[in-house]
Amino acid sequence: MTVSFQSIVKTYGAKRALDGLDLTVAPKSFTVLCGPPGSGKSALFRLLVGLEKADAGRILLGGQDITDAPPATRAIGYVPQNFALFPHLTVAQNMAYPLTLAKAPKAEIAARVDRTAGILSITHLLKKTPDQLSGGEKQRVAVARGLLKDAEVFVLDDPLVGLDYKLRERLMDELKALREELGATFLYATSDSLEALTMAQRLVVIDQGRVVQHDAAIEVYDHPRFARALDLIGFPHANLLPGHLAGGRVEAGPLSFPSTAGGRDSGQIVAGLRPEAIRFADRPDAATSTLTIEATVSLVENLGGEAVVYLDAGGIPLTATLPLSGAIPPAFGAAITVQVDPADVMLFDAASGARLDARRV
Ligand SMILES: Nc1ncnc2c1ncn2[C@@H]1O[C@H](COP(=O)(O)OP(=O)(O)OP(=O)(O)O)[C@@H](O)[C@H]1O
Numbered sequence: 001m002t003v004s005f006q007s008i009v010k011t012y013g014a015k016r017a018l019d020g021l022d023l024t025v026a027p028k029s030f031t032v033l034c035g036p037p038g039s040g041k042s043a044l045f046r047l048l049v050g051l052e053k054a055d056a057g058r059i060l061l062g063g064q065d066i067t068d069a070p071p072a073t074r075a076i077g078y079v080p081q082n083f084a085l086f087p088h089l090t091v092a093q094n095m096a097y098p099l100t101l102a103k104a105p106k107a108e109i110a111a112r113v114d115r116t117a118g119i120l121s122i123t124h125l126l127k128k129t130p131d132q133l134s135g136g137e138k139q140r141v142a143v144a145r146g147l148l149k150d151a152e153v154f155v156l157d158d159p160l161v162g163l164d165y166k167l168r169e170r171l172m173d174e175l176k177a178l179r180e181e182l183g184a185t186f187l188y189a190t191s192d193s194l195e196a197l198t199m200a201q202r203l204v205v206i207d208q209g210r211v212v213q214h215d216a217a218i219e220v221y222d223h224p225r226f227a228r229a230l231d232l233i234g235f236p237h238a239n240l241l242p243g244h245l246a247g248g249r250v251e252a253g254p255l256s257f258p259s260t261a262g263g264r265d266s267g268q269i270v271a272g273l274r275p276e277a278i279r280f281a282d283r284p285d286a287a288t289s290t291l292t293i294e295a296t297v298s299l300v301e302n303l304g305g306e307a308v309v310y311l312d313a314g315g316i317p318l319t320a321t322l323p324l325s326g327a328i329p330p331a332f333g334a335a336i337t338v339q340v341d342p343a344d345v346m347l348f349d350a351a352s353g354a355r356l357d358a359r360r361v
Pocket residue numbers: 012013015016017035036037038039040041042043044081190191
């Protein structure tokens with residue numbers, strides 16, 4: 001079912017949480033909203049499920065205007081960010097609660113609880129009460145409760161936050177499989193861009209109550225249309241170097257090369273460079289890079305398979321990632337040479353943040 005938000009405005013006091021947001025979510029997609037804390041993800045979801053009202057704008061569900069429809073009439077499953085389980089009810093009763101409230105037939109409720117519990121591997125917990133569960137188990141129960149509803153659209157608001165890495169990975173796989181099985185539209189919010197890239201078919205980058213970019217996840221990563229999308233998606237954060245175009249050349253921090261920004265040859269820009277696009281001169285893949293930068297190592301974070309290397313290039317900080325595969329990362333304070341291929345540098349207009357160089361596919 002298609003979900004459409006049209007020019008949504010929502011303010012809380014002086015705070016404009018949603019600022020004329022437009023978004024159409026494709027039916028049966030796994031669409032992830034990713035943005036920093038406070039960007040408006042939860043507010044948008046609360047409007048969709050009907051817990052709050054927008055100041056302006058319309059929401060369409062399957063083409064029908066539900067902007068003013070009572071929450072109970074909206075066929076949307078919801079896993080809220082701050083879930084609460086009833087302490088005196090068992091897991092099965094907690095899961096069944098919304099359906100019990102809606103006076104669904106008992107046999108149907110039981111069948112749904114069993115099925116969803118099976119999918120989320122919590123069947124063995126059904127008779128327990130919340131005080132007998134770990135934090136992660138409680139979270140799975142809350143997810144299960146949200147997914148129990150007979151709906152074509154499910155909204156999950158940061159459902160894996162705070163879980164340990166292994167459990168998150170497992171639940172991510174299960175949720176993707178579950179979406180396939182239900183054939184439903186999943187709308188999922190997170191502020192963790194790695195989680196977003198792992199989960200999303202379609203990725204919506206949201207910032208300050210507006211959509212920055214909405215594309216296939218890999219497209220957002222490879223071809224950010226705005227500097228903010230490059231900044232928000234990917235870890236470690238991309239390097240954003242303020243600079244300018246002059247006489248058809250890019251001058252930004254330690255970078256100086258002929259511009260690829262078609263049509264523009266002067267003005268203030270931001271040059272964007274992902275950490276993995278910085279190559280270490282003594283590595284085999286360095287040969288294709290044409291810009292050479294001298295830098296000193298200011299910090300190394302060894303992540304096992306790779307290292308995040310923080311560099312100082314003549315007073316300009318740069319972040320690089322270095323695959324280790326047996327190699328020893330450079331030492332703190334070491335003087336090293338790194339290389340950059342200008343083709344990997346993305347150019348953005350400094351004022352609007354919009355991409356300037358031609359998209360490379
Ligand atoms: N009930 C409220 N009263 C006042 N301000 C609110 C309320 N709800 C949200 N806000 C504000 O609206 C903005 C958007 O909040 P929202 O919770 O939607 O962000 P979010 O992207 O979901 O963040 P997070 O990732 O932390 O959940 C924030 O600045 C927040 O402080």
